Structure formats: C-alpha cells, structure tokens
Amino acid sequence: MAIERPIEELTVAQAHAAFLSGEFTSEDLVKAYLDRIERIDRSGPELNSLISVSQTAVDEARRLDKELAETGRLTGPLHGVPVVVKDQIETAGLPTTFGSIASGDYQPEQDATAIAKLRDAGAIILGKTTLPDFATSWFSTSSRSGVTKNPYDLSRDPGGSSSGTAAAVAANLSLVGIGEDTGGSIRLPASFCGLVGLRVTPGLISRAGMSSLVKPQDTAGPMTRTVEDAARILDVMVGFDEADDYTAAAVIAGQGGPYADALHDATLTGKRFGVLRQAFGDNSDPDGAAVNSTIEHALASLGAAGAELVDITIDNLEDQVGFTSLYTTRSQSDMNDFVSARPSVGIPSMRHLIETKQYHEKLDLLEAIVAGPEQPTDDSHYVERLLAQTAFQRQVIGIMAKNKLDAIAFPDAKLPAPTREDIFADRWTCLTYPTNTVIASQLLFPAITIPAGQTTEGLPVGLEFMAVPYGERELLALAAASEAALQGRTAPEV
Incomplete structure (x- = not known):
C-alpha cells in the first residue's frame, strides 16, 4: 500500500513504530524510497547520488x-531499515566500483x-x-559517475568523498x-548537506572489505539526519573482527552499554566546549563570514542552553596538521595493497590509473x-x-585536561x-580547500558534525565536536543535547 504520510525526515524509531502498528510495512517504505530515487536522483533535479x-x-x-x-517482533535493531552505502565498501549482490571507471x-x-553486521541487524x-x-x-568528481549535486543548491557540490551518501540521505x-x-570524508559532506556525520576512533568499526586511503586513519561510519539514528547505526557496526587487527580498539573501548543509551537525559548544563577560533574562516571573505556568523549564532545558543564556552589555542596548528598528513607518504602503499589483493578488480596499482589516464581530471590528491x-x-x-602525530595528540589532550x-x-x-564552477575552474582543489576535518583525523580522535544552521543563502553549515579517543558515548550525548538546542537541520526542497 502507499504510505499516506510524508516520509521526509523519517527516523528509525518512527519507521519501527509504523511497522509494529501496521501503519505501513518495510516493503512500503522501500518502494517509497525507490520512487523518490527515480523522481529525484534519476530524473527531475538528477542529483546523481547513487551508482x-x-x-x-x-x-x-x-x-x-x-x-x-x-512473530509480532522486529528481527533486529535495524529491522527493515533502508540503508545506502558508499561504493567504497564491498557488498555482495551489488557492484562495488570505488568510484573508478577502471x-x-x-x-x-x-x-x-x-555490511554483514548491518544485514544481520x-x-x-x-x-x-x-x-x-x-x-x-x-569533492564529488568521479571518473565513474561524473559529479553529484548538492540538494540544497544544485549548482554546488555535496562534498566528498562520501558525496552520494550525503546527497541521498539529505x-x-x-x-x-x-x-x-x-x-x-563523512563530516565534510555531512556539513555541506545538513546531516549528522560521525567519525569514530579508528578500529571501533572493522575496515575489512573497505578500500584504504590511510589505513591507520580510515573508518566507516553513519551519516544520518539525527544523532539518535547515528547512535543506533553505530551500535550495530562496532566490534572486534579478526579480519582487521585494528579492531583491537573495539576491545579497548569496552562494553559500556549501547551508544544509543548515552543519549538519554543528555544535557548541556555544565558541559565545557573549547572553541577553536583558529579554525574559523576569514571574516573579510563573504563566504567565510557567512560560515562564521552561522557558527557564532549556534555557539551562543549552546551557551544559552547551559554550555560553558572557552576559547582555546593549539600552538602551530597548521604546521602540525601539515606535517602529520600521511596521504603522500603512506596512501599509495595502502591503496596498492588493497587492489592487489583483488585481481578481479583489474587495477594493478594507483600508478596504473594515472599512466592510463583512467581517473577524473580534477583529482589532484590522487596525482600527488x-x-x-x-x-x-x-x-x-x-x-x-x-612521532609528531603522537606529540600532537598529547598536546591536544593536555589542552582539554587543563581546561x-x-x-x-x-x-x-x-x-x-x-x-562546481569553482571546482572546475580550479579556484579550489582538494589540496587547497580549507577543511578543518583533518584535525581530528590526524589526531586519530573521534568527532561528530551536527547541523549548526544555514547561511543567509540557505547553505548548511556543520558544527564539529572533537573528543578524546574512545569518547564516543560522551560525544554522542553532547551532540544530542546540542542538536536539541539548535534544531539546525532544515530539509532541502528538491
């Protein structure tokens, strides 16, 4: 049967309540999303978010x-929940392209x-x-699929590299x-598309079957419209996996109860946020000023809701971020290891892609x-x-402890x-775009972005919270309380 109410902004809890009450079925919901994909992704605005x-x-x-x-019971915590998956993660029964024409x-x-954990749930x-x-x-530039559009402004990019997931969920x-x-690659597109995006401490979620870029930093994670749904997804995905020895991190994290439980009675009262103004944009640039204004308004709202805001400084932040980057040091080895273990992919190495010109022309990072x-x-x-990375970690943890x-x-x-015009005219390249998400990544810290609001032009702006390793429960609680205070997400009109 057709679903009589709008499915926009539906949550996992609401879908499950509908399944149990008989309001609609999982089949109804899947068909409703497939219909929207046909009308919005394949035709109409043609977002091009799904391969x-x-x-x-x-x-x-x-x-x-x-x-x-x-049985009268749901079969698991994600019973009947439709999920879209970045095509960097292997799925049986569906092609996995890694965004590459090759x-x-x-x-x-x-x-x-x-993926197996999601299906089991x-x-x-x-x-x-x-x-x-x-x-x-x-950015979304792909030799396989071209570009993906941002649902808030079809002339703009949804961010990368989880471009399609961000556009589709938004x-x-x-x-x-x-x-x-x-x-x-979770948080940047989530911020551009008005979503919650969670990066966990690397190793809480197995990377087995997921192509590597910088193996010690890589992690899959949820991209959702609410913090609660992110926590529900996380509860399913975490755990030790002998196929990925980095998941020793999941053992260290321990069994502190479901992450979703951390959201109960979440509050900002007495919580202290260090505001890193070094990461703010240039107020003399209209675009930077638009982001700053949105963030300042959000921070003021968090303060009004009980949070304490403390300005902090990280010494030599840009230099430390630059020196600890491992993309041009380690990525080629990690990427080659992944494709060489899969001869049927037909890509012997990343150098092969460059030499045969089987890559998108705007991928300056791949070239580097x-x-x-x-x-x-x-x-x-x-x-x-x-060694600089571990010193960077100690410095930031020390700042958090001191304050x-x-x-x-x-x-x-x-x-x-x-x-897209700015991207194709090289106003911005991957190596020059001023993203702050690399800070948490290179510290190996967990971080979450939530919608802070929108600029006067209606473009979403994400507010990132970064915590110490294995601090996901506290981080999710802070995000949930902040989400309630800000109500920063507005659905796009597509």
Whole structure:
C-alpha cells in the first residue's frame, strides 16, 4: 500500500513504530524510497547520488514483513531499515566500483564486515552511492559517475568523498546512510548537506572489505539526519573482527552499554566546549563570514542552553596538521595493497590509473599520492611524522585536561559548499580547500558534525565536536543535547 504520510525526515524509531502498528510495512517504505530515487536522483533535479540500486531490496523487505507478521517482533535493531552505502565498501549482490571507471563490473563475493553486521541487524542495502575515484577528493568528481549535486543548491557540490551518501540521505532518498572517513570524508559532506556525520576512533568499526586511503586513519561510519539514528547505526557496526587487527580498539573501548543509551537525559548544563577560533574562516571573505556568523549564532545558543564556552589555542596548528598528513607518504602503499589483493578488480596499482589516464581530471590528491613514495619508509621523514602525530595528540589532550573540556568545537570547513564552477575552474582543489576535518583525523580522535544552521543563502553549515579517543558515548550525548538546542537541520526542497 502507499504510505499516506510524508516520509521526509523519517527516523528509525518512527519507521519501527509504523511497522509494529501496521501503519505501513518495510516493503512500503522501500518502494517509497525507490520512487523518490527515480523522481529525484534519476530524473527531475538528477542529483546523481547513487551508482547502483538493489534489485532485491523489495524481496528482502517482504521477507522481513512476513517474519514480523508471524512473530509480532522486529528481527533486529535495524529491522527493515533502508540503508545506502558508499561504493567504497564491498557488498555482495551489488557492484562495488570505488568510484573508478577502471573497476569494470567487479562484484565482491562477500560483504564487508560492516555490511554483514548491518544485514544481520535487519537492514536492507538499498543502493551504492557515488564517490570520487578511490575516495581521493573533498569533492564529488568521479571518473565513474561524473559529479553529484548538492540538494540544497544544485549548482554546488555535496562534498566528498562520501558525496552520494550525503546527497541521498539529505534528500530523503534513504532512511540512513554509511560513509567513510579518512581525513573528513563523512563530516565534510555531512556539513555541506545538513546531516549528522560521525567519525569514530579508528578500529571501533572493522575496515575489512573497505578500500584504504590511510589505513591507520580510515573508518566507516553513519551519516544520518539525527544523532539518535547515528547512535543506533553505530551500535550495530562496532566490534572486534579478526579480519582487521585494528579492531583491537573495539576491545579497548569496552562494553559500556549501547551508544544509543548515552543519549538519554543528555544535557548541556555544565558541559565545557573549547572553541577553536583558529579554525574559523576569514571574516573579510563573504563566504567565510557567512560560515562564521552561522557558527557564532549556534555557539551562543549552546551557551544559552547551559554550555560553558572557552576559547582555546593549539600552538602551530597548521604546521602540525601539515606535517602529520600521511596521504603522500603512506596512501599509495595502502591503496596498492588493497587492489592487489583483488585481481578481479583489474587495477594493478594507483600508478596504473594515472599512466592510463583512467581517473577524473580534477583529482589532484590522487596525482600527488602517486607522485609520492611507493612505500612509507621511502619518505625520509616518515618516522618523524609518526612521532609528531603522537606529540600532537598529547598536546591536544593536555589542552582539554587543563581546561576541563568535554569537547573542542569548530566549523567543519571555513567555507560553505563550493560551486562546481569553482571546482572546475580550479579556484579550489582538494589540496587547497580549507577543511578543518583533518584535525581530528590526524589526531586519530573521534568527532561528530551536527547541523549548526544555514547561511543567509540557505547553505548548511556543520558544527564539529572533537573528543578524546574512545569518547564516543560522551560525544554522542553532547551532540544530542546540542542538536536539541539548535534544531539546525532544515530539509532541502528538491
């Protein structure tokens, strides 16, 4: 049957309540999203957020509806929840392209661990979303799928590299989505598209079956319209996996109860945020001033809701971020290891893509990666970079301890979403765009972005909170309380 109420801004809890009451079924919901994909992604505004759409999603939904009718119970915490997944993460039954024209018709034989966990929880993989080639850009430029449009302004980019997931979830083409974050590839597009985007401490979520960019920094994670839905997704995805030894982090994090439980009675009263004004944009630039104004208004609202705001400074921040970056030191090795383990992908190396010109022309980061060393140890500064990273971590944790901070707050980027014209005219490239998301990534800290509001032009602005490693429960509680105070998300009109 057709769903009689609008499905825009639907949450997991609301969908489950509808399934249990008989208001609508999972099959109804899947069909409603498939219809929106056809009307909004494939035609109409043509967002171009999905590379492929599942041909089995309706059948999977029918099976789950049948089980619910027989037992009266949901089969798992994500029963019947449609999920779109960044096409960097392997999925059985659907092609996985990595955003590359060179990947051919590659279809994995098994799901990545994170996808298997979602399916076991009852989720339905609705489709795979666009990304730049092997996630090597802050923008959506892909040799496989071209560009994806921002649903808030079709002339602008949705951000990268989880471009399609951001655009699809923002435009209500799916209930929730999964992205991947190395230097900010969940948080930057989430901020450009008015979403919640969560980067966890690397290793809480298995990366087995997910292409690497900088292996110690990589993590999958939720991209949702609410903090609660992000916590629900996280509860399903975390855990030790022997196929990824970095998930020792999940053991260290311990069993502190469901992350969603941390949201109960969340409050800002007495919480202390360190405001990192070094990460704010230039007020003499109209675009920077627009972001700053939105963030300042949001911070004032958090203060009015009980939060304490403390200005902080990180010494030599830009220099430390620059020196600890491992993209041109380690990425080529990690990326080559991934594709060489999958001969059926047909890509022997990243250098092969450059030499055969099988990549999007605007991927300056991919070019820089291949121009760098093939092995990390070929960089004479590699050990110094790693030592500098741990010193960077100690410095920031010390600042948080000294100031008794619960989190550090700053805008995800110094500017709003760029126009495609600016990207193709090289006003901005991946290596020059002023994103702040790399701060948490290179510290190996967890971070979350929530909608702070919109500029006067109607462009979303994300407010990022960064916490110490394994601080996801406290971070989610702060985000939930801040979300309630700000009410910063407005659905796009597409």
